[in-house]
Amino acid sequence: MNTLSYGLLALLSVKPRTGYELMQQIQPLWRAKHSQIYPLLAKLEQLGCVRFVQVTQKEKPDKKIYSITETGLAKLRSWLPEQADEPVKRDELLLKAYCLSLAEPRQARHLIAERRALFQNHLAKYNAQLAELKRETGLSDGEPGLRSPYFGNYILIKRAIAGAQLELEWCSWVMHILDEEQGQCAERPEP
Amino acid sequence: MNTLSYGLLALLSVKPRTGYELMQQIQPLWRAKHSQIYPLLAKLEQLGCVRFVQVTQKEKPDKKIYSITETGLAKLRSWLPEQADEPVKRDELLLKAYCLSLAEPRQARHLIAERRALFQNHLAKYNAQLAELKRETGLSDGEPGLRSPYFGNYILIKRAIAGAQLELEWCSWVMHILDEEQGQCAERPEP
DNA sequence: TGACCCATGTAAGCCGTTACATGATTGG
């Protein structure tokens, strides 16, 4: 069983989900395509870690709602205390940033502007997820307690929001340097 | 030519390096093992994007110092303005954090403590890199200008430092919640 | 009317990791 399999069990330990939902919701933690997830779910079912009920829908395709079994929970618990691998990051924009001095000033601004737009979207999504989580738990004021199954999701959304904000601050900082040093070539900055 | 190939060219556009150094220095931007990098360098050489000089050393293995060619620079410049792919993140600890409510309190603290230690190391390394960069550019006070080939490295180190600090703050925050809510079970927190 | 969302699955191929291979020097 690979790491992604444990990740799927982790999501299912909070609540049942379809393969499609798992595919969407695991993205911020572990990027994976549906073509990888569906076969893994089949394997997890054969191992007795998950089970599913088929749901027939009108006007939408049928779906399988997966939930975790006792076997799956046991596997999860024995995986938790193991040493976690170092995070893997691969970021093409950072490679481009490394040789940013090769780019023309407006190209450079464009690259940073694109990243800013990307993380503005991310930030909006994470904020929506936080609102959704507060609805789901009914705790509009405080935070889900350590024993709540939503505790993990809560601390991860907070982390993601802070991360996106930092990314945006970095973009602003770089943009300022680009603007400052290019006072001579009087192009309007991009909107 | 895949993204990693362009990454290698990006590093070489600043200064020549050995395959070994490239392997080490590209890690924060794009995780890759030497077994992937050496064959790519051979391919880039066949394509005429890089060239190398063999250096025989006493008391150390021989090495190849690679540098970028005009062809390689042209390839880099045409790659720069292309839309960059979204960053890829795969973080096993976040999967564990998602189901942290399943863990025993001391297990949970241990997981977070390990991550804190990891990023304290990262932070120290990035700070050392910043000092090294200031030595290399001779600019102990200000920052390398937009036209300096070290500009990209500079903004990336600053970004990495801020990222590591944020990660550490998140760890502290989570630790506090774990400590607070476990007042009843009077275990000593880990050192 | 063309793109996007829901929803699941398979197959081919590239990307990335692990393991095999070698070997001298330095530091704990």
Add this chain to the structure above:
DNA sequence: CCAATCATGTAACGGCTTACATGGGTCA
């Protein structure tokens, strides 16, 4: 004395991406 660092390479395998496949409903 064992581990780590420097330094380069190959081979096998598993993980991940891209493409193929299907098909109704919604929105601009």
